[in-house]
Structures are given as structure tokens and as C-alpha cells.
Amino acid sequence: MVDYSKWDRMEFSDSEDDVEPNHQAPRVTSLDTPGRVTIGTDGCLEIGESSLPPNRSCHAAAAVNAQPDQSSVKELARKKQKLQQWREELTHNGGTHHVSIPAKDEGHVELPIYWAQDRYAITLRLGFPDRLFSPKSICVKVTGALNYKDRFSAVGSGAMSGYKEMNEDGSAAFGEIKITSAAADKHETVLLCDKLPRPVFLNQDEDDVGFDIEDILTEQTAAPGDQLCTKFVTITLSKAVPMEGMTIWWEHALLSLPKIDTTQIRERTNPVDRVMTVEEYNESMDRNQSTASAGDASKKEAFAKAWNEAHQMFREKVKAKEKQEINVDD
Numbered sequence: 001m002v003d004y005s006k007w008d009r010m011e012f013s014d015s016e017d018d019v020e021p022n023h024q025a026p027r028v029t030s031l032d033t034p035g036r037v038t039i040g041t042d043g044c045l046e047i048g049e050s051s052l053p054p055n056r057s058c059h060a061a062a063a064v065n066a067q068p069d070q071s072s073v074k075e076l077a078r079k080k081q082k083l084q085q086w087r088e089e090l091t092h093n094g095g096t097h098h099v100s101i102p103a104k105d106e107g108h109v110e111l112p113i114y115w116a117q118d119r120y121a122i123t124l125r126l127g128f129p130d131r132l133f134s135p136k137s138i139c140v141k142v143t144g145a146l147n148y149k150d151r152f153s154a155v156g157s158g159a160m161s162g163y164k165e166m167n168e169d170g171s172a173a174f175g176e177i178k179i180t181s182a183a184a185d186k187h188e189t190v191l192l193c194d195k196l197p198r199p200v201f202l203n204q205d206e207d208d209v210g211f212d213i214e215d216i217l218t219e220q221t222a223a224p225g226d227q228l229c230t231k232f233v234t235i236t237l238s239k240a241v242p243m244e245g246m247t248i249w250w251e252h253a254l255l256s257l258p259k260i261d262t263t264q265i266r267e268r269t270n271p272v273d274r275v276m277t278v279e280e281y282n283e284s285m286d287r288n289q290s291t292a293s294a295g296d297a298s299k300k301e302a303f304a305k306a307w308n309e310a311h312q313m314f315r316e317k318v319k320a321k322e323k324q325e326i327n328v329d330d
Contacts (some may be wrong), residue, residue, distance in 0.1 A: 030272060088206040089115040092123065093265050097257050101191060103132050104183075112229060115253035118266065120235040122200070122253050126179055126192050127216060127229035133189065135213045140232050142209040144175025144196065146240050151201040151233050154240035173255060174199040179233060186321070191233075194254035199240040211235045 001310055038046040092094070093113040101108040112127040128138075146153065181189045202209065214232040215314035250269060251259040262268065 048303045050243075061152065083217055090116060092116040092119065093267070094259075095124075095258065095260050098258070099192060101189065103189065104187070106132060107230060111253075113192070113257070114232075114259070115238075117250055117253070119247045120239060122239065122250060124177070124235045124237065124253050125214070125232045127232055128181075128191060129228045130231045133191070136229055137181045137183065138211075138213065139180050139182065140209065140211040140233065140235055141178045141180075142200070142235075142237070143178075145209060146198075146199055146201040148202055148204045148206075151238070151240050152242070153241050154199045173197065177235070177237075194256050196237070197252060198248065198250055199256050200237040201240045201242060203238065209235060209237065 036048045038048075040046065091114055096115075097111050097113045100108050100110055109129070109132065114121045114125040114127075132291060149287050175196040177192070177194060177196060178190065179192040181191055183189070200209075212234045214234050216230055218234055235251075239248060239250075249265055251261040251262055
């Protein structure tokens with residue numbers, strides 16, 4: 001017969017806390033520089049700095065760790081270059097300004113205005129904070145724009161057709177641009193309302209001027225209030241001109257904005273890319289008309305002389321022709 005009573009006196013435990021007092025968990029120490037390890041009589045370890053000269057490989061490892069990531073440096077340089085190009089594009093052949101508008105629960109907010117131009121169009125950008133004005137609430141309305149078919153009918157700084165208004169100071173306005181934001185409670189805030197100094201035209205098969213919402217690349221820009229703005233409402237206005245092939249450089253995109261010196265525009269002063277002004281075009285047309293008139297007079301005189309000579313030769317030929325008798329029976 002088997003005696004199982006001895007199993008009743010045995011103790012079993014799965015707890016990790018029941019370890020031997022002298023048991024120590026393994027420890028790993030990483031040494032970046034040469035070090036010294038001392039083992040005491042009781043088995044304790046003492047780690048300190050070594051008196052030996054440092055190894056050359058240790059210096060190399062420390063230098064590598066101290067150097068910044070080359071990919072991060074290149075990415076930062078690329079972003080700075082892109083930012084610089086972006087800032088130049090904002091005011092290419094144009095300028096910058098700002099407007100102050102009342103905002104709900106914010107007092108007044110400064111919004112930056114950037115405008116640029118080339119031979120064919122004006123690009124107008126208005127910055128705004130999307131925390132105050134939702135991009136979906138933005139509305140742009142341009143009045144007085146010419147139809148696409150009349151894009152070459154503008155005369156001087158005006159137009160033969162379309163909207164035209166004379167201001168109190170004697171300057172002419174050829175349309176108006178209005179940018180608004182409608183809140184959820186239907187409260188409308190006017191972000192910008194100004195008049196156009198020169199005529200513009202609508203794109204083909206369009207009834208209104210379109211716009212885009214763009215992200216601002218950085219909050220650190222020069223104009224006041226830019227630190228609040230995160231979005232741009234961007235509008236492209238096509239220039240209407242007196243005749244196809246002519247270029248007119250605008251002094252300002254809106255009547256309230258300060259004027260720029262258009263004589264400093266590179267595309268205008270460069271002899272290769274130079275474009276005629278309105279005055280030069282009129283002088284050229286007068287010269288061409290005078291030359292054409294003189295040429296027409298010479299052609300008429302030559303034609304009359306040739307006609308007279310041909311007529312004289314015909315009379316002499318008839319006179320010298322022998323007479324022939326013709327018998328006519330009675």
C-alpha cells in the first residue's frame with residue numbers, strides 16, 4: 001500500500017516574488033567611451049571611467065551621432081527654396097497691402113492682400129484665418145466684366161462696352177470685386193469690397209469669375225495679420241485690352257491699393273520681351289497709316305500713267321491702220 005501523506009506537507013507556489021535573496025537579475029550597461037569594471041569580493045560590480053586614452057573608433061561614433069541627418073538638411077533647404085519662390089510669385093510685377101475688417105468675438109482682424117500680374121492676367125490673393133471664416137462659406141462676386149467676345153474692345157483704360165463708373169476724384173472704375181463669408185447663422189462678413197481700375201473679361205462659356213482656396217505655406221510673412229491666416233482666396237482676372245496682341249500693365253489691382261512703378265517691370269524694360277505701350281502703339285499706327293497713304297498715292301499715279309500710255313498707243317494704232325473698201329450691193 002502506498003503512503004501519500006507526504007504530499008500533504010509539500011508547498012507549491014507560482015509567484016515570481018518567491019526568489020532567492022542572493023539571486024540578481026542580469027544587467028546590461030552600454031559604454032560609449034572606454035570604461036573600467038571592477039568586481040568586488042562580495043560579487044558587486046563597480047563601473048567607472050577608464051584612465052586609458054580613448055579609442056579612435058569611439059570618437060568616430062560620437063561624431064556620427066552628433067551630425068544632423070543629411071536627408072533632413074536637404075528637405076529643410078528644399079522647403080526654404082520653395083518658400084522663397086512662393087513669396088516672389090505672390091507679388092511678381094505687383095505688390096502687397098492689408099485690410100482691417102471687423103470679426104465676430106475678435107474685434108478687428110488684419111487680412112493680407114497680395115497681387116501679381118503678367119501680360120494677360122491679374123492674380124489677386126486675400127488671406128484669411130479658417131478658424132474664423134470657413135473656406136466653404138467664401139463667396140466671390142465680380143461685376144462689370146466684359147464678355148469673352150469683347151475682350152479686345154477695351155479702349156485705353158476703359159472699354160467700348162460694359163460697366164464704367166467715374167469716381168469723385170475723376171478716376172474711372174471698370175467693375176467691382178466683393179469677397180464675403182456667410183456664417184451658419186446667415187450673418188455675412190465682407191472681407192473685401194473694392195473697384196477695378198481697368199476692365200476685365202470673363203472666360204469663354206462662363207458667366208462669372210471663378211476662384212480657388214489655397215493653403216498658405218507659412219505663417220511667417222511680412223504683411224500684418226499673416227500669423228492669423230491659414231488660407232488664401234485666389235482670383236484670376238483676365239485683362240481686357242484695346243486690340244489683340246497689346247499688353248497693358250496695371251499700376252494697381254484695386255483702386256484702394258498703392259500704385260507701383262510699371263517702368264520697372266522686367267518684361268516691359270527688357271528689349272527682347274518688351275511690349276508696346278498704348279501711346280507707342282498709337283504712334284506706330286499713325287506712321288503705318290501715313291506710309292500706307294503715301295504708297296496708295298504712288299500706286300494711283302503709276303496706274304494713271306500706264307493707262308494713259310496704253311490709250312495713246314491704241315489711238316496711234318488705229319490711226320496707222322490702212323483703210324479697206326467694202327462693197328455694198330444695192
